[in-house]
Amino acid sequence: MSPKTLYDKIWDAHVAHEADDGTCLLYIDRHLVHEVTSPQAFEGLRMAGRTVRAPDKTIGVPDHNVPTTLDRANAETMTEDSRIQVEALDKNAKDFGIHYYPVSDVRQGIVHIVGPEQGWTLPGMTVVCGDSHTATHGAFGALAHGIGTSEVEHVLATQTLIQKKSKNMKVEITGHLKPGVTAKDITMSVIGETGTAGGTGYVIEYCGTAIQDLSMEGRMTVCNMAIEGGARAGLIAPDEKTFAYCKGRPHAPKGEDWDKAVEYWKTLYSDDDAHWDKVVTIRGDDIAPSVTWGTSPEDVLPIDAVVPDPASFAGGKVDAAKRALDYMGLTAGQKLTDIEIDTVFIGSCTNGRIEDLRAAAEILKGKKVKDGMRAMVVPGSGLVRAQAEEEGLADIFKEAGFEWRMAGCSMCLAMNPDQLSEGERCASTSNRNFEGRQGYKGRTHLVSPGMAAAAAITGKLTDVREMM
Amino acid sequence: MEKFDKLSGIAAPMPLVNIDTDMIIPKVFLKTIKRSGLGVNLFDEMRYDRQGNEIPEFVLNQPAYREASILVAGDNFGCGSSREHAPWAIADFGIRCVISTSFADIFYNNCFKNGILPIVLPEAERDALMEDAEKGANARIEVDLEAQTVTSSDGEVYHFEIDSFKKHCLMNGLDDIGLTLEKAAAIDTFEEKHATERPWV
Structure with missing residues (x-):
């Protein structure tokens, strides 16, 4: 075969x-x-x-x-x-x-x-x-x-x-992530590397040691944004962590069916000499906490970078970058860490799971959000919410000055009343920084949960590593 | 679904790259339970100010392009959400064809379900048509799906590729579900085998 x-x-x-x-x-x-x-x-x-x-x-x-x-x-x-x-x-x-x-x-x-x-x-x-x-x-x-x-x-x-079948693309993240760097930074860095159309026509399989290291929650964050890179789907081969996560869930198989299922699931990996139509390799230890500066998920940079000059791009991206800076109210050369924010949103299908709330709470413990900051946590489900309350995370958020909300998509796409107002700038753990995405003329910077928490405390985009 | 064979019309130029589905139809218009009536809100945030007045500079508000039936667009058109409201709004406005160098996968598929032909051309050819579109209402572009050609106003002919099944469905206005239900026996057989091999599914 x-x-x-x-x-x-x-x-x-x-x-x-x-x-x-x-x-x-x-x-x-x-x-x-x-x-x-x-x-x-x-x-x-x-x-x-x-x-x-x-x-x-x-x-x-x-x-x-x-x-x-x-x-x-x-x-x-x-x-x-x-x-x-x-x-x-x-x-x-x-x-x-x-x-x-x-x-x-x-x-x-x-x-x-x-x-x-x-x-x-x-x-x-x-x-x-x-x-x-x-x-x-x-x-x-x-x-x-x-x-x-x-x-x-x-x-x-x-x-x-x-x-019709898509082509196969392998995205390998080698080595290991450094402290303060998360699954969100992996997935944003990949899009920064390949662009929002880099995955068009492909199904991506993410692999490599840095992917294997991730929990199921982290793997979901990585695959979640495969679409932002244009891919039809993102995949990660199942392993013992996957089986452990599934075991005992209400609709997971039980008894003999479970054993039979695991036996089958263990055959689900790419063969050593399988054919790849495209391969991208990124060193895990090169990835830094990342943030978007523009209005496309490909507009991503490490937090210690500066806002880019539109002239540094090529083709249609020059005008798109000019338009993005104008929309975002930013100037080329400005340090990303000098950008002041008004709002922090923690939640969404990208980063609304228990591990995301733990990461944010870890940074917020014993701290307060900056005066005047609007900060909200919207757990991804009622059960995530209940677990976070049981673990004491909800109290940490509330004491820090966050609103503790009920579950839903909320400000990720702002179809409900959770919206940015005109010109309001948000550090958000969601997945899209499109114009108007979080509210008419609202400005979105995509970040990891830890980075969102750090920004809530300082009132600016902040390198989470300085707060660990 | 409306059939698509030939189209001759005014093309509106939209050179911006990465025009996303939130631009095409902002989320406030997704709160409908109907497919119709979205054309008036196509590109809403680019097309109108907060008071609902038209922004004169926006291409579809310019006299030359108000009757456009073709869009010539920047790379990666339709990226973002799966909302079919995007092609619904485009079709409802009267646009039946979008030409670009690349489309986002879900948007591309959604077009075919709504009688819209998305055409992928190499950058140089798309750029030539963009220039043509910028000439205004006198420059009519012609599209022939059967021949798989786009003809510019000065007679330049560009060939495009398209999946044969998608072409067949679009040319005949076929209902996908009806076609698939003709293969119900194959689905039944597969389902039975699948359930035996993987009873947990």
């Missing part, structure tokens, strides 16, 4: 039909749905008289729109259009009989945090969702990617996707 990559293996195990021209029907093991990209898909099913083919493999949770205030059990706290979307998902989940975690359920949270937490996401699976950050689930060695609403409807109706 010819050698295969991990992606080749998962792909081959899910082709339900292949046409002469290579167009495949890829079978989908888990379909996650949320309130924003699914209503038109369910409506399409109704209008065509179709039904959900595999409701037992379909999991719904509202996350994008939901308020994160403590009083949110009262639906009146939602704007009318948000409430209509959430109620539509409530109804669709009931009508079509899919698994569902409503706003009132303690297990509710961001769909990409709930899936792994509940054991829905397992190695070797295909996982899709009408959300680009579905890439997160690749941390388990699952082939996971975002789809549009028409494809959501297609998966609901057929449990398959029409796909």
Whole structure:
């Protein structure tokens, strides 16, 4: 048998039909749905008289729109259009009989945090969702990617996707990370290296010692931003850490099935002599705590750098960089650590897991946020929130002056009332620094949770290593 | 879905690189449970000021481009979110074709579900069409999907590549789900085998 990559293996195990021209029907093991990209898909099913083919493999949770205030059990706290979307998902989940975690359920949270937490996401699976950050689930060695609403409807109706295979790209992070450097810095550095279109047409497998060193939470952070590099999906081969994370989760296999599953999962790795269409290698010890300065995730630099001169770029990027500096209110040559911020947001499917909250709390312990700073923590799920309370992290955040919120996507995309105002500058643990992403004319600097906490204390972008 | 065969129209130039889905349709317009009516909010934050007045400099507000049916765009168009609201808004505005050097994967796929043809051309050819588009309303660009060609206003012909299945569906306005359901037997067979081999799934 010819050698295969991990992606080749998962792909081959899910082709339900292949046409002469290579167009495949890829079978989908888990379909996650949320309130924003699914209503038109369910409506399409109704209008065509179709039904959900595999409701037992379909999991719904509202996350994008939901308020994160403590009083949110009262639906009146939602704007009318948000409430209509959430109620539509409530109804669709009931009508079509899919698994569902409503706003009132303690297990509710961001769909990409709930899936792994509940054991829905397992190695070797295909996982899709009408959300680009579905890439997160690749941390388990699952082939996971975002789809549009028409494809959501297609998966609901057929449990398959029409796909052509992507190319294989290997991103190897060698050596080990230095103290203060995290999974977020790895994934941002990779995008800085390859650009936001560097992964277009590829599925990335992240590997190397620095990746193996990461916890499952860290691996999810790395894969989460594969889409920001343009890749269809990001993958990490499952290992003992993966199995340990999955074991005992509500929807993970049990007993004999568990043993059989692990035996299969152990075959999920790229063969030594597998073919790669593109290889990128980065030394783990070269990676520094990173921050974005512009309006694209590729606009990333180590925290000790200065704002770049647009003239230092080539082609269309020169004008894009000028536009970005103008939008961000920055000047070329300015030290990144001199940039003053107004707001800190800790949360999102990138950095809203327990380990992220621990990292931020570690920096904040016994400290206060700078006067006038608006700082909020939005845990990725109700269960992350509960665990953080049990571990005393919530108290550290509250004593430092952070708002301690309920779970949801919140200020990552600002579809609920958690938004930046015009010109407000935010150090954010989320994944996109696009214009207007966190609010009209809001300014976003993407950072790791530790860096966000450090910025909250000093009021400026800060090298977290100075506070450790 | 609306069929796509030939298109002759005004092309609007948008040379900015990395035009993302948040620019194409900002999130405030995602709170709809319908597919229609988003054209008026296409590129909303670039197109209107906070009071809802048109920003005259924005390309689609200029008299020459108000009826544009083609966009010629900078590299990596449509990056970011999976929101199909982006192609819904583009199609609702009346744009049926976007030409660039590269597209983000999910956006590219979403276009085909909505009767929009995304065309990938090498940089020099895209740049030539960008110049053509900058000439305004008198410069009409022609697209022929069957022949896989784009013709500039001065008669220069550029060939583009496209997946044969996607081309077939777009030319015939085919419904993907209907096509896939014709293969239900293959899905049934696969599902049964998959469930036996991997009962935990």
